Amino acid sequence: MTSKSSANSSSVAIEVQGLIKTFGTGDASVKALDGVSVSIYENEFFTLLGPSGCGKTTLLRMIAGFEHPTSGHVLLGGDHIGHLPPFMRPVNTVFQNYALFPHMTVGENIGFGLEMLGKDKSEIARKVDQTLAMVRMEEYVNRKTSQLSGGQQQRVALARALAPEPRVLLLDEPLSALDLKLRKEMQIELKRMQHETGITFVFVTHDQEEALTMSDRVAVMKDGLIRQIGAPREIYDHPTERFVAHFIGETNFLEGELHDINGSTGMIKLASGSNVPASLPDEAAAGTVTVVVRPEHALLSTSPDNASLTGEVKTIVYFGTDTHYHLELESGDSFVVRMQNQRDSGTDYQEGSKVGITFKDNAVQVLKD
Amino acid sequence: MSAETTLAHAHGAPLTGAEAEAATVKREVRNRWFLLSPAMLIICGIGIMPLAIIIGYSFMEQGNYAGVKWEFTLESWMNLITERDIFDDTLGWNHAHISIMLRSIGLALMTMVTTLIMGFPTAYFITTRPEGQRNFWLFLIALPFFSNLLVRTFSMMLMLRDDGYINNVLLFLGVIDEPMILIYTNTAVAIGLVFTYLPLMVMPLYASMEKLNFNLVEAGYDLYASRFQVLKRVILPSVKPGIIAGCILVFIPAIGAYVTAKILGGGKNLMIGNLIANQFGTSRDWPLGSAISLFMMIVVMIALIVYVRNSLAEQD
Numbered sequence: 001m002t003s004k005s006s007a008n009s010s011s012v013a014i015e016v017q018g019l020i021k022t023f024g025t026g027d028a029s030v031k032a033l034d035g036v037s038v039s040i041y042e043n044e045f046f047t048l049l050g051p052s053g054c055g056k057t058t059l060l061r062m063i064a065g066f067e068h069p070t071s072g073h074v075l076l077g078g079d080h081i082g083h084l085p086p087f088m089r090p091v092n093t094v095f096q097n098y099a100l101f102p103h104m105t106v107g108e109n110i111g112f113g114l115e116m117l118g119k120d121k122s123e124i125a126r127k128v129d130q131t132l133a134m135v136r137m138e139e140y141v142n143r144k145t146s147q148l149s150g151g152q153q154q155r156v157a158l159a160r161a162l163a164p165e166p167r168v169l170l171l172d173e174p175l176s177a178l179d180l181k182l183r184k185e186m187q188i189e190l191k192r193m194q195h196e197t198g199i200t201f202v203f204v205t206h207d208q209e210e211a212l213t214m215s216d217r218v219a220v221m222k223d224g225l226i227r228q229i230g231a232p233r234e235i236y237d238h239p240t241e242r243f244v245a246h247f248i249g250e251t252n253f254l255e256g257e258l259h260d261i262n263g264s265t266g267m268i269k270l271a272s273g274s275n276v277p278a279s280l281p282d283e284a285a286a287g288t289v290t291v292v293v294r295p296e297h298a299l300l301s302t303s304p305d306n307a308s309l310t311g312e313v314k315t316i317v318y319f320g321t322d323t324h325y326h327l328e329l330e331s332g333d334s335f336v337v338r339m340q341n342q343r344d345s346g347t348d349y350q351e352g353s354k355v356g357i358t359f360k361d362n363a364v365q366v367l368k369d
Numbered sequence: 370m371s372a373e374t375t376l377a378h379a380h381g382a383p384l385t386g387a388e389a390e391a392a393t394v395k396r397e398v399r400n401r402w403f404l405l406s407p408a409m410l411i412i413c414g415i416g417i418m419p420l421a422i423i424i425g426y427s428f429m430e431q432g433n434y435a436g437v438k439w440e441f442t443l444e445s446w447m448n449l450i451t452e453r454d455i456f457d458d459t460l461g462w463n464h465a466h467i468s469i470m471l472r473s474i475g476l477a478l479m480t481m482v483t484t485l486i487m488g489f490p491t492a493y494f495i496t497t498r499p500e501g502q503r504n505f506w507l508f509l510i511a512l513p514f515f516s517n518l519l520v521r522t523f524s525m526m527l528m529l530r531d532d533g534y535i536n537n538v539l540l541f542l543g544v545i546d547e548p549m550i551l552i553y554t555n556t557a558v559a560i561g562l563v564f565t566y567l568p569l570m571v572m573p574l575y576a577s578m579e580k581l582n583f584n585l586v587e588a589g590y591d592l593y594a595s596r597f598q599v600l601k602r603v604i605l606p607s608v609k610p611g612i613i614a615g616c617i618l619v620f621i622p623a624i625g626a627y628v629t630a631k632i633l634g635g636g637k638n639l640m641i642g643n644l645i646a647n648q649f650g651t652s653r654d655w656p657l658g659s660a661i662s663l664f665m666m667i668v669v670m671i672a673l674i675v676y677v678r679n680s681l682a683e684q685d
Binding site: 093097116 | 588
């Protein structure tokens with residue numbers, strides 16, 4: 001699957017080939033990764049997104065070196081590193097709970113990696129100052145880490161991992177402990193730091209919004225497998241699997257008959273009898289398929305005659321910026337339409353009124369499963 | 370409604386605010402002393418009183434057969450490390466006492482260091498077991514405490530004596546040609562002390578290691594620290610309270626050990642505990658026994674204060 005980033009950056013930072021990880025033995029064994037292959041490019045903000053237990057953290061820990069693959073390879077810049085201990089990999093991690101050394105000051109924490117690499121004192125001091133400036137924590141250099149707030153600890157953890165200038169920075173749900181406002185701030189900060197340093201970021205999260213706003217590319221994982229990789233837009237607009245469509249954003253699922261396949265597009269005959277154009281995944285075959293339509297890619301109309309679908313408005317939920325209309329289709333399925341509110345838009349639709357639904361261009365996406 | 374007004378109503382007659390407040394304070398103070406009294410009784414009865422008696426005895430003259438004469442003297446304190454020559458009455462060093470004290474301190478220090486070296490990996494092993502198994506391993510560590518110290522020490526004797534298990538096994542394996550003399554030596558006492566006090570080291574070490582966030586260890590590895598550097602720079606500073614507690618818990622009883630030295634040391638490798646026991650037994654010198662006890666207590670306390678202060682200063 002091609003995306004914008006892969007076209008731009010030629011060299012691969014991290015490559016993972018057929019990675020399998022099994023924990024435990026015999027009947028009690030659990031397959032955390034079930035054959036994962038992925039290339040992560042230089043200077044890319046790459047996100048592993050999935051529900052808990054999908055294997056995203058295991059994959060990250062294997063790149064870091066905390067876990068070793070049951071089978072498969074991990075390559076960094078073309079070299080095999082799967083067998084190396086963490087301290088021999090030019091890769092640093094920002095831990096979920098920060099894991100700052102409690103007996104050291106902020107400055108000592110940040111300088112630790114450089115010290116272990118055997119850098120001389122003046123260089124360490126210079127680099128610590130520089131990194132602290134980048135996370136805007138200059139005045140805290142001599143503080144104990146226990147005297148810092150959660151957001152400040154987060155910045156120190158980030159600075160500590162960035163100070164040794166790793167080839168790849170791994171971030172294990174680093175924002176999950178912060179409150180919403182701080183999290184939004186840190187999302188922008190992280191993106192800025194990735195730009196400034198040019199270091200490849202591999203970011204693990206279960207928060208789809210976080211993944212969409214920050215990433216160059218997102219890999220959606222489930223049950224130890226990557227289900228779809230692509231730019232946030234691609235993942236959101238063209239999910240290829242039911243799980244991906246369901247996990248990211250709100251979606252309407254419809255049944256239809258696929259016909260007239262022409263490359264990556266085709267026609268779908270819906271239950272209502274009307275035909276609509278649709279985008280297809282690879283290897284789509286004619287026949288009964290499931291299609292998805294995002295709520296904001298559909299429109300309501302008061303004239304049901306020339307609409308693709310018709311239904312009855314059941315509930316109207318007002319959200320300020322937009323309004324959600326929960327409909328019941330003639331087929332009995334439910335369908336949600338989201339329309340942006342205008343200053344002068346009146347209440348065209350009431351609960352109980354019969355309406356038509358039309359789709360915007362390219363709104364219908366066919367799923368593989 | 371405030372406490373003052375409630376009180377006024379209860380008494381029927383109106384009290385002024387200040388009077389009511391004074392009454393409340395008085396009653397609270399009385400209640401506090403009443404509630405504290407069981408604890409105070411225990412502290413006085415089994416803590417301060419015996420100590421006061423020992424301090425008193427140490428400044429009295431030796432009784433004719435045992436006990437003390439009610440005469441003030443500093444003789445016992447002089448006799449700690451010095452003695453008067455029986456012929457010309459000159460003051461000289463009491464070499465017997467000094468060597469016993471040095472041996473006690475040396476053996477206690479050695480026990481402390483050895484149990485630390487053995488206990489650290491043991492505690493680490495237990496900490497890294499799955500949660501359900503840890504209690505089982507701790508139980509095994511604590512198991513010797515379920516038997517009597519005398520029995521355990523006599524069993525050590527079976528191991529250490531000339532035709533004991535250690536010598537027999539080594540002879541059988543051909544490591545040695547003739548039995549080593551282990552029993553009734555300082556080595557035997559040291560082995561006995563380590564065996565006895567190892568659990569007291571493992572327990573506090575385990576307690577502090579269990580609280581260690583293993584993410585810190587991973588963070589250390591991640592930041593290019595080797596295994597040794599992680600141990601030195603991350604693990605040791607984090608479990609320092611446990612190390613201090615373990616060292617104190619081992620050193621204090623070890624320096625006053627009695628049974629171990631008595632049985633495994635024969636009569637000839639005495640420790641302070643045996644010396645004190647002798648004063649209350651065959652030597653019938655209670656004031657000297659009291660003075661040695663207090664002297665030991667002072668030494669241990671000074672050592673502790675210095676040790677803990679240094680350790681804490683290092684940490685900051």
